[in-house]
Amino acid sequence: MFRDILQNIVDNTRGGVGAVLLGYDGISIDQYLKPVEGIDMQxxxxxxxxxxxxxKRTAEILESGNMEEVAIKTDxxxxxxxxLNDEYFIAMTLERDCNFGKARYLLMRDASKLIEEMA
Amino acid sequence: MFRDILQNIVDNTRGGVGAVLLGYDGISIDQYLKPVEGIDMQxxxxxxxxxxxxxKRTAEILESGNMEEVAIKTDxxxxxxxxLNDEYFIAMTLERDCNFGKARYLLMRDASKLIEEMA
Incomplete structure (x- = not known):
């Protein structure tokens, strides 16, 4: 199940808050969020x-290759x-004090599992 | 000079290709690009x-704090x-085989120098 894979990633990463499996159309396929403050996942x-x-549009215009990963750091x-592919991606939120490398690794490792589940 | 600071960052990072100091309006203040293939910096x-x-708009809507850094990885x-502040930022391009950590460090270190130059 999608949710189990997402939960596994979040729970096994120090500082993990939540993860959502999403289409580029903005529709969430599944999600797991630790019981914290009320985030509007939609x-x-x-x-x-x-x-x-x-x-994605920018990468195409600039011919800078296919997008694989984006990391955004706020305060x-x-x-x-x-x-994941041309249609879907995972977005994971982490606290500032987190194991960022572990998150990257788990997302990379489980990307193929999620793609298989979708097939 | 802006360009010297940018050049210093690019030349001292393995895999560094170029860096540009930019306003959110898309107007480039200054830039340094290694003599490689013809990239349209504008x-x-x-x-x-x-x-x-x-x-930035998304971070505001989601109240996820002020944006500090964004990393995009393509193939x-x-x-x-x-x-840098509400008006300006630096964008640096690197080859896949690069010292990414050094780039992050140098950009963080020199951000204040660039802000001072602008004052």
Missing amino acids: LVAVEYSNILKEI RYYVLIRV | LVAVEYSNILKEI RYYVLIRV
């Missing part, structure tokens, strides 16, 4: 997909985005 | 600023963006 989904669409959170 | 500038505007390049 809003998060739509917004992330807008960012990715913009970056409150990290957001790590892993592209 | 186009790059406008496109990066569009991405950052989208991410050809890395792009590392460091926000």
